[in-house]
Amino acid sequence: MSDLHVEEASVDDAAAIREVIHSAFAARPRLDPPTRALDESVASVAAAIERDGALLGRVGGIPAGALLFADEGDGALRLRRVSVLPHLHSRGVASAVVARAEEVAAHRGHDDIVLRTRSGLPATVAFWMRRGYAEVERDGTYLTLAKALPVEVAAGSADDSRALGKRIAALARPGDVVILTGELGAGKTTLTQGIATGLQVRGRVTSPTFVIARAHPSLVGGPALVHVDAYRLDGTLELDDLDLDTALEESVTVVEWGEGVAEGLSTDPLRVRIARLRGDDDVTASPGGEDAGRPGESEVGLMDLRAITITPTGARWVGAGVRSHLTASPSQVAL
Ligand SMILES: Nc1ncnc2c1ncn2[C@@H]1O[C@H](COP(=O)(O)OP(=O)(O)OP(=O)(O)O)[C@@H](O)[C@H]1O
Ligand SMILES: [Mg+2]
Numbered sequence: 001m002s003d004l005h006v007e008e009a010s011v012d013d014a015a016a017i018r019e020v021i022h023s024a025f026a027a028r029p030r031l032d033p034p035t036r037a038l039d040e041s042v043a044s045v046a047a048a049i050e051r052d053g054a055l056l057g058r059v060g061g062i063p064a065g066a067l068l069f070a071d072e073g074d075g076a077l078r079l080r081r082v083s084v085l086p087h088l089h090s091r092g093v094a095s096a097v098v099a100r101a102e103e104v105a106a107h108r109g110h111d112d113i114v115l116r117t118r119s120g121l122p123a124t125v126a127f128w129m130r131r132g133y134a135e136v137e138r139d140g141t142y143l144t145l146a147k148a149l150p151v152e153v154a155a156g157s158a159d160d161s162r163a164l165g166k167r168i169a170a171l172a173r174p175g176d177v178v179i180l181t182g183e184l185g186a187g188k189t190t191l192t193q194g195i196a197t198g199l200q201v202r203g204r205v206t207s208p209t210f211v212i213a214r215a216h217p218s219l220v221g222g223p224a225l226v227h228v229d230a231y232r233l234d235g236t237l238e239l240d241d242l243d244l245d246t247a248l249e250e251s252v253t254v255v256e257w258g259e260g261v262a263e264g265l266s267t268d269p270l271r272v273r274i275a276r277l278r279g280d281d282d283v284t285a286s287p288g289g290e291d292a293g294r295p296g297e298s299e300v301g302l303m304d305l306r307a308i309t310i311t312p313t314g315a316r317w318v319g320a321g322v323r324s325h326l327t328a329s330p331s332q333v334a335l
Pocket of ligand 2: 188189190207256
């Protein structure tokens with residue numbers, strides 16, 4: 001919907017947001033226990049906005065969707081009273097509001113988004129699942145759904161990529177699967193070398209030319225690294241294909257070219273996508289221009305820059321602090 005706009009709300013929007021909440025929740029099926037959303041007053045909504053903020057989506061300038069934020073100081077940003085006017089369902093309003101909420105959460109430095117819904121609302125639960133939210137808790141009819149937020153960092157050199165790999169290793173636990181995506185020469189093996197350093201495993205990580213997978217045992221009693229290169233592999237990856245003595249539950253498995261082939265290895269992989277930012281346009285377009293020679297913008301640096309997007313999937317990464325951990329280093333600038 002092109003005339004759809006979602007903005008962070010001010011207390012002046014409290015009455016409009018209360019209206020959207022009331023219309024949306026009044027139209028839902030009756031649940032037991034009944035929702036308290038209908039008890040929200042302009043004052044209670046204003047207080048919530050004052051405390052932690054809110055979003056208001058408008059279609060053609062008219063309030064159409066809303067939610068309230070709640071920050072309980074545990075790293076997660078909670079979404080409350082997620083509401084869309086009933087006659088605007090399936091028109092992209094909810095998606096736009098949630099997308100904006102994820103931006104706000106990342107901008108505020110949160111790792112995760114958390115919300116509660118009811119098992120008696122299957123369409124609502126399906127809506128969240130499609131957007132990558134996973135069930136983390138069930139208490140009677142109440143479900144807690146959560147999503148660990150993705151993070152994008154810049155790596156200007158192979159060493160930057162290795163440093164990021166090392167940080168990923170610090171997050172990893174036995175049984176984790178890291179799916180690496182990126183064109184030829186994007187730096188997948190380089191990142192894996194950093195993971196190997198972080199895990200303190202034996203052997204040099206190289207591109208496995210004749211084998212699909214290689215196991216690197218731990219030197220410190222931790223998990224082994226299983227390094228898989230699925231480039232030559234057709235179809236999906238089965239455990240048996242790997243032909244390893246090492247059990248994946250006791251290892252951290254990293255799969256280059258893993259997208260679409262390694263999904264069978266884990267329901268909750270950490271997806272890492274490496275994109276080479278070709279600086280040609282920006283850099284060579286103005287060789288003698290006023291930007292030339294700006295500190296930190298050598299041709300080499302910009303030409304070789306990688307944008308690395310880490311997308312945690314599934315409940316495994318909720319509460320793991322992925323975003324804050326991977327952006328904590330000064331050399332890893334969040335894009
Ligand atoms: N962030 C980076 N910045 C600049 N150069 C990098 C970066 N990461 C890796 N490189 C360099 O890019 C080249 C290719 O890296 P690497 O072999 O890791 O890519 P790959 O994605 O594994 O390739 P393949 O598709 O063949 O498996 C190497 O010379 C490496 O040093
Ligand atoms: Mg490689």
